[in-house]
Amino acid sequence: MLQTQTPAHFAGRESSTQTDATEQASLARMLAPSGERLPNAELDPWVAELDAAAIGALYQDMAIIRRLDAEGTALQRQGQIALWPPLLGQEAAQIGSARALRSDDFVFSSYREMGVVWARGVRPSQLNRVWRGVTASGWDPYEAHMAPLQVIIGAQTLHATGYALGIQNDGADAAAVAYFGDGATSQGDVNEAMVFAASFQTPVVFFCQNNHWAISEPVGLQANRPIADRAPGFGIPSMRVDGNDVLAVLAATRIALDRARTGGGPSFIEAVTYRMGPHTTADDPRKYRDPAELELWAGRDPLARVEAFLRNQGAFTAQFEQQVAEATDAAAAEVRAETIAIPDPDPMELFDHVYAEPHTGLARERSDYLRYLSQFEDPAAPGQPQQAGQTGGAR
Amino acid sequence: MLQTQTPAHFAGRESSTQTDATEQASLARMLAPSGERLPNAELDPWVAELDAAAIGALYQDMAIIRRLDAEGTALQRQGQIALWPPLLGQEAAQIGSARALRSDDFVFSSYREMGVVWARGVRPSQLNRVWRGVTASGWDPYEAHMAPLQVIIGAQTLHATGYALGIQNDGADAAAVAYFGDGATSQGDVNEAMVFAASFQTPVVFFCQNNHWAISEPVGLQANRPIADRAPGFGIPSMRVDGNDVLAVLAATRIALDRARTGGGPSFIEAVTYRMGPHTTADDPRKYRDPAELELWAGRDPLARVEAFLRNQGAFTAQFEQQVAEATDAAAAEVRAETIAIPDPDPMELFDHVYAEPHTGLARERSDYLRYLSQFEDPAAPGQPQQAGQTGGAR
Amino acid sequence: MTVMTLAGAINAGLRAALAADPKTLLMGEDIGALGGVYRVTDGLQAEFGPRRVVDTPLAESGILGTAVGLGYRGYRPVVEIQFDGFIYPAFDQIVSQVSRTHARTRGAVTLPITIRVPFGGGIGSAEHHSESPEAYFAHTPGLRVISPSTPQDAFTMIQQAIACPDPVLFFEPKRRYHVKGEVDVERPLADAAPMGGAHVVVAGSDVTLLAYGPLVATATDAATAARAEGISIEVIDLRSLAPLDLDTLAASVQKTGRLVVTHEAPGFGGLGAEIVASLTERCFDYLEHAPVRVTGFGVPYPPAKLERHYLPDLDRILDGVDRALGRLGAAAAPTVPARGAEVAQ
Amino acid sequence: MTVMTLAGAINAGLRAALAADPKTLLMGEDIGALGGVYRVTDGLQAEFGPRRVVDTPLAESGILGTAVGLGYRGYRPVVEIQFDGFIYPAFDQIVSQVSRTHARTRGAVTLPITIRVPFGGGIGSAEHHSESPEAYFAHTPGLRVISPSTPQDAFTMIQQAIACPDPVLFFEPKRRYHVKGEVDVERPLADAAPMGGAHVVVAGSDVTLLAYGPLVATATDAATAARAEGISIEVIDLRSLAPLDLDTLAASVQKTGRLVVTHEAPGFGGLGAEIVASLTERCFDYLEHAPVRVTGFGVPYPPAKLERHYLPDLDRILDGVDRALGRLGAAAAPTVPARGAEVAQ
Numbered sequence A, B: 001m002l003q004t005q006t007p008a009h010f011a012g013r014e015s016s017t018q019t020d021a022t023e024q025a026s027l028a029r030m031l032a033p034s035g036e037r038l039p040n041a042e043l044d045p046w047v048a049e050l051d052a053a054a055i056g057a058l059y060q061d062m063a064i065i066r067r068l069d070a071e072g073t074a075l076q077r078q079g080q081i082a083l084w085p086p087l088l089g090q091e092a093a094q095i096g097s098a099r100a101l102r103s104d105d106f107v108f109s110s111y112r113e114m115g116v117v118w119a120r121g122v123r124p125s126q127l128n129r130v131w132r133g134v135t136a137s138g139w140d141p142y143e144a145h146m147a148p149l150q151v152i153i154g155a156q157t158l159h160a161t162g163y164a165l166g167i168q169n170d171g172a173d174a175a176a177v178a179y180f181g182d183g184a185t186s187q188g189d190v191n192e193a194m195v196f197a198a199s200f201q202t203p204v205v206f207f208c209q210n211n212h213w214a215i216s217e218p219v220g221l222q223a224n225r226p227i228a229d230r231a232p233g234f235g236i237p238s239m240r241v242d243g244n245d246v247l248a249v250l251a252a253t254r255i256a257l258d259r260a261r262t263g264g265g266p267s268f269i270e271a272v273t274y275r276m277g278p279h280t281t282a283d284d285p286r287k288y289r290d291p292a293e294l295e296l297w298a299g300r301d302p303l304a305r306v307e308a309f310l311r312n313q314g315a316f317t318a319q320f321e322q323q324v325a326e327a328t329d330a331a332a333a334e335v336r337a338e339t340i341a342i343p344d345p346d347p348m349e350l351f352d353h354v355y356a357e358p359h360t361g362l363a364r365e366r367s368d369y370l371r372y373l374s375q376f377e378d379p380a381a382p383g384q385p386q387q388a389g390q391t392g393g394a395r
Numbered sequence C, D: 001m002t003v004m005t006l007a008g009a010i011n012a013g014l015r016a017a018l019a020a021d022p023k024t025l026l027m028g029e030d031i032g033a034l035g036g037v038y039r040v041t042d043g044l045q046a047e048f049g050p051r052r053v054v055d056t057p058l059a060e061s062g063i064l065g066t067a068v069g070l071g072y073r074g075y076r077p078v079v080e081i082q083f084d085g086f087i088y089p090a091f092d093q094i095v096s097q098v099s100r101t102h103a104r105t106r107g108a109v110t111l112p113i114t115i116r117v118p119f120g121g122g123i124g125s126a127e128h129h130s131e132s133p134e135a136y137f138a139h140t141p142g143l144r145v146i147s148p149s150t151p152q153d154a155f156t157m158i159q160q161a162i163a164c165p166d167p168v169l170f171f172e173p174k175r176r177y178h179v180k181g182e183v184d185v186e187r188p189l190a191d192a193a194p195m196g197g198a199h200v201v202v203a204g205s206d207v208t209l210l211a212y213g214p215l216v217a218t219a220t221d222a223a224t225a226a227r228a229e230g231i232s233i234e235v236i237d238l239r240s241l242a243p244l245d246l247d248t249l250a251a252s253v254q255k256t257g258r259l260v261v262t263h264e265a266p267g268f269g270g271l272g273a274e275i276v277a278s279l280t281e282r283c284f285d286y287l288e289h290a291p292v293r294v295t296g297f298g299v300p301y302p303p304a305k306l307e308r309h310y311l312p313d314l315d316r317i318l319d320g321v322d323r324a325l326g327r328l329g330a331a332a333a334p335t336v337p338a339r340g341a342e343v344a345q
């Protein structure tokens, strides 16, 4: 009757109360780090149609976002954007899941999902408008079928659940997907989202990237059981996959989406991966992280295993390599050129779109400020120059 | 790998997605509704010392709180108190759990736990000071080792978790207990409490009275799995007991308290019971509840089965019956006399205790109001007479 | 014209909104079979079904968060918060999501969410059931905040709130739910006064008295009582708390030169402070006396037996009017020097 | 005297408080090994151990709710909210529990909880990292709200906040974290000015300029700039936002007859409204001109590239001073009629 007791955790800074070996052994996997294709009766049917070319396309996606990620860090160092949250190490989790989606599915993500943004067809420089501090949202959510990046941890899981309730009301067969981190699972909102999703049986997929860290906090501080274990208690089926295995992630997401589309309700996927970089460019992981952990995970690289697999298949040809290199170079050059060229917003944009209908109070403030600005010869002059990252917090 | 899919739920107004029979079969139980003592290898050792006299004392407690509950409703009808939340049907859940506590354990409860208040040694009329609208708290929490009744659903579960963290820091062997309802389990706070309790392994007992209803909402709207299933996903062992069986509740609570005292961390108990009355005296359950359900549960009365058990043991003697009758009559007479005699608070109490240290702003408001009041011959005169329940919402 | 209670008028307004637009849906705790603890949604689930009138799990953040998602999907959610004191668990979703999504998406996503909140005291209820949290929301950019005081306004304004593409906090004066009044249910919404405008309820010339929600009736009573003493009070029902209809309010203060504002919420940092500050800015040269606030105190809402001391009532409002007229109200002596008084520095 | 940054001074104050009372403990996200995203708790976990400096799960309501329980148990929790914009998930626990427990228990339970919040903008950060939510808390009975503007005050006031038996919101001006100043770390806390008092930072005679937190330095710069033009500004650092030190503020306004208040938060319903309203009540007969507010706008805090237009700066404050002096500031023309101007009704 009583469930097994779990080990005590207080001051421990281990990244999980599970050992690494236990954790790894618990994951659904199709591609070993060596590139070996592991048969998986449950997942195999869901990616059966993928030929080497299709897997090569996934590889190319991952290569591109890895490169865009590096460009993000570089652009931040060069002062072209204010902040960058690297996704290094999480390429398979993001591409595998996002490439399972249809265009009419709708994504509510957190701030680290540049790979998902890419897969939704948004121009990377559109995203960089956000990190450059030009706008809070770089794209039209209805064009990309993706909401703006969410900064409030966990809030978007409820939005996905509500959107999915709307899909259900409409009798549509689309799904909503919520992306969030391991740290987010501690937030009330994420748990309430599971309650609502289970109660209404909404077509929503909860996609948790457990990258082992929430800034400086190891996942073991948030949960002393595998995160995937939580959802079933809410009545939501869950799956724990190797988040560095793009095939397994793709297959698991397809299963969840299929369940959503066919009236099966919500699903929860825990993609176990690792944040290879700092939390953001403002963070210094040396303060809290054992470098040995990084080394361990470097051996589980999400791209390397696909490369090895394709090589085994004879599909990682010089020509393919060349094609990937060209595509990544082009993407990098493009994002760099476009980011640097992003113009500053007009001052009066401050007052735009706060309300959809005219608002007497704000209209007054706007006209007062316009009159104030008209005193200055250069309308960009007022205000002390903005000092990005002046105080250097790990935001 | 994938957990079983749960049944769809949307508009269903059934009180649980489990059938009643499945639910009943899932409960740990020591006393059948018939009074038969069911052996239970896990629970038996924890109540082995209870002789007929001790079980008689539990019966007497339950009889008294049932009577006090009836008095509460009567006092409300007579306008002596403004509102009453009946506990009818939940006597075993409250007495069984509260009688497992030591005086140095600390209780954080919701608003329906008059039986727990009684067991903590608080005079019932102290509680009625709250429902009469005289004070927000009828007792000194440090005397009763019990916080004031909490109105914000679920908030107190975090308080219990924090208090337990303090116990742990102090190296004490006490425990904190959080009482809450089935509806409360949907609140973010309750889930965050489980996260914190599991992370810190605090000595806290989460005691959920699943009385099948949250005002008009059946438990199936909050959860489509047994509530006890949720805690293990957080790393918290849980148990589901027959909440109408005072022995099983007592035993389960003792297990959980023992775990707490010996460094075993948090536990979760779901006591499955039934709210036989309205949500409060302002509610009308005929709007939403099938009377057949009431009838079903009337056959599972928590007092009747103890009476039958004691009768079988030859311990439900005329003398015992007489003793219980006298004790309940005395408690009823006392609460009635004391409640009616509760004086109105002094107007200036309005300003007391908002701050522990002097506050210039409030001091000004206070002296202004005192001066204002001094205009009136009768200091109780100002203000339109308060109209309790004027608008009659089911608060 | 139909005679309705204020609660009944909201019910009728909700029914009309549900009938008008299939994308409108109601969400909340106990709003279905029960019809809400105040029966404001009575009969609507039976009429429109459980997908249009949705009983939600017991979690306010969850309700508002899912409403945001429904808004993204093109729905028009009308959320009921069961009591004022239970809105705080949803504060983050309201302040960080509901209010900002239109600005965040540069206008691409509108969230026409209406949040209905029965608010205010005077009903002898338990803790957390008598709050006046409107100032928190009035201070939050991106939200509109309104409150009706009559059945007609309740009927009209709830429909205007729902039709409005911006998120609207709709504060219902719960102790006036049973007040009856005539409601014109036939008049097209387009012909009604806009929801952002204040109404002069009683015309007067000596003092401007501003109130909203539950205290409009009290203010009107005060005007009647004062008239007997020869004081002419102009009572204005704000109706819209954010934005304020400053043109209407300022016109009155410029006429009377004296201002009293009353609300149940604590005075410090309450809406009255904004009203006094902005009308002082606009009407400084017309003011004969410092504006006066008659409000709840800086204390948690008290137990029922003390609430009549907390709530502004006729006497306290008249005391405030006296002070605004420079007739030293008893409470005012030490803090507001009489006009022209010499005060040592 | 030691030279410290403002962040370093808070760190030193926290260290002193931890050393002074074994019941004091720090809680928050990333405050342990990392020392907080701003390193304000740097080294404290190493010194006092993980039971005194506690990294919590990522859930703000959970942090405040457990702090309440710890308070019940006799602890003195000092909570860090990582950024201003992340305090809203804890709003319910703060407003319904932290602020009310002392009143609710009729004084039996004190909750000496300090809530540290790095606040304000000007750092070029992302959404939700530059908020000024102080008005929400100032309007909440049962809380005290303070904000230091110098390293010395940061060092002293954090210790006073922790020592205070009431819950205190401690707003840290994050864009001033790296400002350096002399700190007397030896002076006993008992000898320091009380945390509730305002400080006259620059004495002056023409206009009273009130600021707090990050804008005190800007206000001081404005006074310097104005002096060159022959205008004497008295700058007062509020230090305590709730309660306000009205005696000190009113004395200044009674001297100067003119008032400007500045803060980063939106003006509507902001703290400036309360200050203007209460000083108008107290000083009406001394005021030569309507008080002026120079604040953030009624918009969600903007993206970094626009924040210099949002934030009150030297020029906007001086424009406000001009307006308070009756020299028509450009922005003021239409809404504030010049003193004595005839305005048609």
Ligand SMILES: Cc1ncc(C[n+]2csc(CCOP(=O)(O)OP(=O)(O)O)c2C)c(N)n1
Pocket: A112, A151, A152, A153, A180, A181, A182, A183, A184, A185, A211, A213, A214, A215, A275, A279, D029, D058, D060, D082, D086, D089
């Ligand atoms: C409500 C809230 N609290 C705190 C933060 C600050 N914060 C930003 S990211 C982060 C860690 C998130 O960790 P996780 O959910 O695991 O996502 P990851 O960064 O690993 O992708 C924190 C605490 C926030 N953004 N929102």
Ligand SMILES: Cc1ncc(C[n+]2csc(CCOP(=O)(O)OP(=O)(O)O)c2C)c(N)n1
Pocket: B112, B151, B152, B153, B180, B181, B182, B183, B184, B185, B211, B213, B214, B215, B275, B279, C029, C058, C060, C082, C086, C089
């Ligand atoms: C945060 C909050 N939301 C809503 C309410 C209104 N309310 C009071 S009791 C109740 C139902 C609670 O149900 P449950 O937790 O099952 O406890 P029970 O009443 O059955 O004992 C509700 C919704 C509240 N008190 N607090």
Ligand SMILES: [Mg+2]
Pocket: A181, A182, A183, A209, A210, A211, A212, A213, A214, A215
């Ligand atoms: Mg993470």
Ligand SMILES: [Mg+2]
Pocket: B181, B182, B183, B209, B210, B211, B212, B213, B214, B215
């Ligand atoms: Mg219940």
